Amino acid sequence: MKIDFKLQQNIAAIKNIFLSDQSLVYREFGKTAEAGKAFCVIYIDGMVDKNYINDNVISPIMSMLPRSGQRPTDFAGYIMNEVITSIRIHAASEIDALTQALAGGNAVLLIDDTFEALIIQAHGWENRSITEPTTEKTVRGPKESFNESLITNLALIRKRLRTPQLKCKFRTIGTLTRTNVCICYIEGVASHDILRELEVRLNQIEIDGILDSGYLEEMVKDSPFTPFPLAGATERPDIACAKLLEGRFVLLCDGTPFCVSLPYLFMETFQADEDYYFNYTFASVNRFIRWIGFFLTTSVPAIYVALTTFHQEMIPTQLLLSISASRQGVPFPTIVEALLMLFVFEVLREAGVRIPTVIGQAISIVGALVIGQAAVEAKLVSAPIIIVAGLAGITGFLVPRLDGAIIILRFTFLILSAFIGLYGYLFGVVGLFLHIASLRSFGIPYMLNTGSLKFQDQKDMLIRAPWQTMTQRPQLIGKKNMKRKADIEPNGGKQ
Amino acid sequence: MVEVSKETINDKQALIMVTIFIMGSTLIMGVGGVAKQDMWLAIIAAIASAIPVVLMYARILSTYPGKDLYDILQIVFGKVVGKIVCILYAWFAFHLGALVLRNYGEFIKTAALPETPMLVSMLFLGGLALWAVKAGIEVIGRWSEFFIFILIGFILIIGFLSIPLMKPQNLLPVLYEGVVPVLHGTLAALSFPFAETVVFTLVFSSLQTRESPNKVLVYGILLGGLIVVYAALRNVMVLGANYISMLYFPSYHAVSRINVGNFLQRLEISVVVVFTIAGFVKISVCLLAACTGIAKVFSLENHRQIATPIALLMVTLAYIVYKNIMEMMEWAFKYWSSYALPFQVFLPAIILLAVEIKSRRQKTSGKPPAKQ
Amino acid sequence: MKSVKLLYLVFLLSVICLLCGCWNYREIERLAIASGxxxxxxEDKIVLNIEIANPASGQGEGTVKPVLLKSEGKTVFDAVREIIAKSGMKVYWSHAKVLLLGEEMFNGKLIGALDWAFRDAETREDMWVLVAKGRKASEILGSKPELEELVSFQLDATLRSQRFISRFPSVELWKLIDDMTSRENTAILPAVRLIDEKGKTVPLIEGCAVIKKQKLLGWLTAEETKALLWIRDELKGGLTxxxxxxxPDTNVTLEIFESKTTVKPVxxxxxxxxxxxxxLSVEIAEISSSMDVIKPDGMKLLTAEGKKQIKRDIEKVVKKAQKEFKCDILGFGSKVKAEMPDIWREVEPDWDEYLQDMEVEVSVDLEIRGSATTSKPIMIED
Amino acid sequence: MILLTIAAFMIIAILELVPLYKERGKEKRTYLVYLTLFLFSFGLAVLLSLGIRIPSPAKAIEVFIDAIVK
Structure with missing residues (x-):
């Protein structure tokens, strides 16, 4: 619908669209001046900076009104170019554009006797300030984290990557939320194939709303049903920049402090930002511990059940006798016991996350005393299984990005090994790696270079090599510009 | 979704696949037992004689880059004869896969889980192989690339731990009973496992370069052969030839002897791990070859779609092929060589001849040799 | 396609769930863990005694009490299965440490006994094998050892520390079978007997039994066993x-640190x-008089005397093997086969007779490398 | 056992055969090959679960080899 020539017609039209929405503010002024010089500012209360509108829109126009003589032919253009002192302003001639701008938190200036209206960007809603990251804490390293504003987040990245090669492509996703999404990458390092693929996938998204980058992550995944993460998520700008430097893409999404990085490799779940800030030997040890942690958390219950119910010959005699002694009188079979205790652990974990911190204490008391000690003393479960469940649970926290996969793997392995012992467990492991090996993240094999013997491929996997030796970007991802220290061609080396 | 135009595996992955394939069931079953304490000699001789054989395979493959043996057969022999030979090869791959599956089933039944029906473990492994085939050769390659570390790691650790148990005098006297048993052993070791690599000509259609088949097969044979020789040496030195002749699975017993400080002992599970990993690759490759064969014979586009019933049939065949472990050993000892060698040596020789004639003729008539 | 794959997994798992007969699944506390x-x-039956390690249920004190089960059967396995009928428990064999054989087993029943232990998947081939001397094997299993609760654990511990004493061989099941099936068909087994000590009867391992083709040929004393181990190059330590x-009152005890025997057919x-x-590489561990054997003269004397006595011991056992047992317990045959295969082919058929009057040249190379922590004997002033 | 076999094959049929049947216009040959193989393995499985001994192909190969070698 075109904008009408008459101011009142337009106001009526907008009022009609926002029927029974009382948060809209209509401020008409200049009515008493000469004909054709009446204005109306419309905005949604709370979304717009009122001072900004007062200072930059209403008062310039009002001070202009008495002075002006003949009305210029392009009156709207005149107001926009010479009167209003606002950075972002543009003209529109459709009612639809106006209503969308209003819903998006802009102010609209309607002018009498023109076919155009002005849209003034004057976002004034409240934002959380930049705080320390809550989910990815570090001892050493930057303490900033993203907040919910895309523009702020982008600034945080820009602040660290001061190069014109950093490109940001915006788009809006979500038919109702109209969320702004931004693809960031470094031209000349990131692969154009992946960019093309990413854009295609983003275009294919059909959804009414995006409330967190998690929506995006899931909808651009290669294999939607895998429990493994095929895209990374972080709330730390330094991590986002590190990913960009390796030639990856970062998806920023308005309204959430978490950005998504891709393509994502299996290895990345074992990397932490601190690895790169601390001494490399310490970092390598930590990374190794994370690998062991992944192994333990998925396998300990399965191996325990397999050993105690199938392969007793593999347990040293003394241990066998003491496990046997502690199992005397326990009513449940070992497998049921194991499932039960693991389930209890998951319940405690979930409760610990959901419970308000004030009463969080209760969880640990219940967990430690009731489930741990009392259950063993009452001969409801045996003592070794508590150790096993505890170990599996604690080690699971070492690789938080994989927790979804870990729970599934743990229970799958456990059930398999309850059927045919360690063989079942082994089949489970074979299957697991088949699954991981068949995964791809944006065309990049998920297990890229895992089996490689070249140092440059292994430098950031099992260990974290010293920075001096990390001279290449990861293969296939940063293949346009492998050398980390080389200059990037300004035009990005078009393929 | 990203379309993968054609599945390619790089030379390293292919080489690793060949290596693991050779280790396959060999590490468990032991080869060249006829040669007694000289079995390592027999195996080395078998490796030496396997190299010209695999060079033959490589030559066939590299004449027609981008094609597997099924395609080549149909090109050089024409549709009808070619397809008949194709069926033979598909059967061979299928049968081999079933035998390995059976070996695995027997091993688990004998060594660890006597009360569990053999069908269960075979179904498991068959199911995993099916999964692998559906995922494609690329995934098998990547998978092998990762698991070779675990394999080599286990083999090295076990090798290191069994050094104190080794008695070098068990290898003496060399050639006590003359050359004949060694030659028998060589023949046996050639047909199982080295020349079984003929199965790879059925699946390697997309290696990196024209020289790849050469490199991959020869180095794969050498690397895998090295491990097999090592295993044979270890078994003889730890157990003695006399004792080995009493056992079905010598490696299992050799490893069970390890006892370091009463703590590191009962490590047989490592043998199981090695067998499961290596056997899985071998079965997957065989299944893949069989599926591709059937698909090629019936000119189907996608071999994955028919993989499930073939895998089921493979498990069934593995289940019914022998009555018991005695029959399995008897068969492997008496019939396998004469059954497998035609597929491994004689047929490839004829095919190579035909390929050479065909490509010469094409060259003289001015047309470039068939590319793609 | 992906969802299909997932369904496969679910399907596979569900099929297994349905199939689950829990074939080999057994709870650890239901096992009767045999320790020996x-x-x-x-007569024509085999009497089987099993010592079961029974962990006492309690708050983790970890006391293990032995339970003795007894049964009879025509074959060993028959007797084993009879245990189930009697006690309702299925015996778990993987942790069995010792296999005690009664003397009467060597009347042609040995193979039957060994075959079951060797063939069964659950029994381990690193089980120790011993021969009961003078008593029934079951009596030894039923005795009360001093330190451990279980006889089997006591015997196991003793056999494991064999290298400190060398008064008996430690023979695992696989070694016995390997020896019995090799060309010479001879084997030695440690002998265990009961002695009275403070009113208790405790088992004591000493010496060995010589076995050829299922027959027990005779016994060797502790000293003879040591000499035999020396020849077989199985002696790793101990005293001489x-x-x-x-x-006359000076006895010197030497502790053996290294011993390497080479047997060369000529x-x-x-x-x-x-x-x-x-x-030999030894250290002086004890001197029973004030005589100074540490100073150079004494050392020379000690070395010469030591060589002579060790040589005499060894020659004695060689004679015994040649004349009394008339079989190759010394392991010479395999040496000949390994080093002179052509000659072995000739002598193999009547090796045992050939052995009886074979020259055996023994030479001892004794190196005394120290005298522990003191440099002089305890001198008592006259 | 027999019921279990049938159930398992039913599941496979639902997962794989039905989609192929729906596309049979396009890939008739794949469908036919699949169907043949599927029915064959189903038949064997049913026979096996009924406890009927199926002759092993190994025997035939043995006879064949003996005939040629001798």
Whole structure:
């Protein structure tokens, strides 16, 4: 619908669209001046900076009104170019554009006797300030984290990557939320194939709303049903920049402090930002511990059940006798016991996350005393299984990005090994790696270079090599510009 | 979704696949037992004689880059004869896969889980192989690339731990009973496992370069052969030839002897791990070859779609092929060589001849040799 | 396509769930963990005794009490299965440490006993094998050892520390079978008997039994066993006492640290002989008088005397093997086969007779490398 | 056992055969090959679960080899 020539017609039209929405503010002024010089500012209360509108829109126009003589032919253009002192302003001639701008938190200036209206960007809603990251804490390293504003987040990245090669492509996703999404990458390092693929996938998204980058992550995944993460998520700008430097893409999404990085490799779940800030030997040890942690958390219950119910010959005699002694009188079979205790652990974990911190204490008391000690003393479960469940649970926290996969793997392995012992467990492991090996993240094999013997491929996997030796970007991802220290061609080396 | 135009595996992955394939069931079953304490000699001789054989395979493959043996057969022999030979090869791959599956089933039944029906473990492994085939050769390659570390790691650790148990005098006297048993052993070791690599000509259609088949097969044979020789040496030195002749699975017993400080002992599970990993690759490759064969014979586009019933049939065949472990050993000892060698040596020789004639003729008539 | 794959997994798992007969699944506390067994022969039956390690249920004190189960059967396995009928428990064998054989088992029943232990998947081939001397094997299994609760654990611990004493061989099941099936068909087994101590009867392992083709040929004393181990190059440590060095009351005890025996067949003038060379590295551990054998003169004397006495011991056991047992417990045959395969082919058919009057040259190379922590004997002033 | 076999094959049929049947216009040959193989393995499985001994192909190969070698 075109904008009408008459101011009142337009106001009526907008009022009609926002029927029974009382948060809209209509401020008409200049009515008493000469004909054709009446204005109306419309905005949604709370979304717009009122001072900004007062200072930059209403008062310039009002001070202009008495002075002006003949009305210029392009009156709207005149107001926009010479009167209003606002950075972002543009003209529109459709009612639809106006209503969308209003819903998006802009102010609209309607002018009498023109076919155009002005849209003034004057976002004034409240934002959380930049705080320390809550989910990815570090001892050493930057303490900033993203907040919910895309523009702020982008600034945080820009602040660290001061190069014109950093490109940001915006788009809006979500038919109702109209969320702004931004693809960031470094031209000349990131692969154009992946960019093309990413854009295609983003275009294919059909959804009414995006409330967190998690929506995006899931909808651009290669294999939607895998429990493994095929895209990374972080709330730390330094991590986002590190990913960009390796030639990856970062998806920023308005309204959430978490950005998504891709393509994502299996290895990345074992990397932490601190690895790169601390001494490399310490970092390598930590990374190794994370690998062991992944192994333990998925396998300990399965191996325990397999050993105690199938392969007793593999347990040293003394241990066998003491496990046997502690199992005397326990009513449940070992497998049921194991499932039960693991389930209890998951319940405690979930409760610990959901419970308000004030009463969080209760969880640990219940967990430690009731489930741990009392259950063993009452001969409801045996003592070794508590150790096993505890170990599996604690080690699971070492690789938080994989927790979804870990729970599934743990229970799958456990059930398999309850059927045919360690063989079942082994089949489970074979299957697991088949699954991981068949995964791809944006065309990049998920297990890229895992089996490689070249140092440059292994430098950031099992260990974290010293920075001096990390001279290449990861293969296939940063293949346009492998050398980390080389200059990037300004035009990005078009393929 | 990203379309993968054609599945390619790089030379390293292919080489690793060949290596693991050779280790396959060999590490468990032991080869060249006829040669007694000289079995390592027999195996080395078998490796030496396997190299010209695999060079033959490589030559066939590299004449027609981008094609597997099924395609080549149909090109050089024409549709009808070619397809008949194709069926033979598909059967061979299928049968081999079933035998390995059976070996695995027997091993688990004998060594660890006597009360569990053999069908269960075979179904498991068959199911995993099916999964692998559906995922494609690329995934098998990547998978092998990762698991070779675990394999080599286990083999090295076990090798290191069994050094104190080794008695070098068990290898003496060399050639006590003359050359004949060694030659028998060589023949046996050639047909199982080295020349079984003929199965790879059925699946390697997309290696990196024209020289790849050469490199991959020869180095794969050498690397895998090295491990097999090592295993044979270890078994003889730890157990003695006399004792080995009493056992079905010598490696299992050799490893069970390890006892370091009463703590590191009962490590047989490592043998199981090695067998499961290596056997899985071998079965997957065989299944893949069989599926591709059937698909090629019936000119189907996608071999994955028919993989499930073939895998089921493979498990069934593995289940019914022998009555018991005695029959399995008897068969492997008496019939396998004469059954497998035609597929491994004689047929490839004829095919190579035909390929050479065909490509010469094409060259003289001015047309470039068939590319793609 | 992906969802199909997932369904496969679910399907596979569900099928297994349905199939689950829990075939080999067994709860650890339901196992009767055998720690050792003994086999005796009674007329045409085999008497089986099993010592079960029974963990006492309690708050983690970890006391293990032995339970003795007894049964009879026509074959060993028959007797094993009879246990189920009697006690309702299925015995778990993987942790069985010792297999005790009664003397009567060597009347042609040995193979039957060993075959079951060797063939069964659950029993381990690193089980120790012992022969009960003078008593029934079951009596030894039923005795009360001093330190451990279980006889089997006591015997296991003793056999494991064999290298400190060398008064008996430690023979695992696989070694026995390997020996029995090799060309010489001879084997040695440690002998265990019961002795009275403070009113209790405790088992004691000492010496060994010589076995050829299922027959028990005879016994060797502790000293003879040591000499035999020396020849077989199986001696890894232990003591040797050199008596009457210089003066009648001077006995010097030497602790053996290294011992390497090389047996070399020599073929000269159509006759085969054996050259046994023993290289010893010892330390003086105890001197029973004030005589100073540490100073150079005394050391020379001690070395010479030591060589002579060790040589005498070894020659004695060689004679015994040649004349009394008339079989190759010394392991010479395999040496000949390994080093002179052509000659072995000729002598193999009547090796045992050939052995009886074979020259055996023994030479001892004794190196005393220290005298522990003190440099002089305890001198008592006259 | 027999019921279990049938159930398992039913599941496979639903997962794989039905989609192929729906596309049979396009890939008739794949469908036919699949169907043949599927029915064959189903038949064998049913026979096996009924406890009927199926002759092993190994025997035939043995006879064949003996005939040629001798």
């Amino acid at each position: 067994l003994s086999l005796d022969s009674l 006492i050199i008596e009457k060095v210089g003066s 073929f000269e003038e159509g006759r085969l002989s054996m050259a046994v060379t023993i290289k």
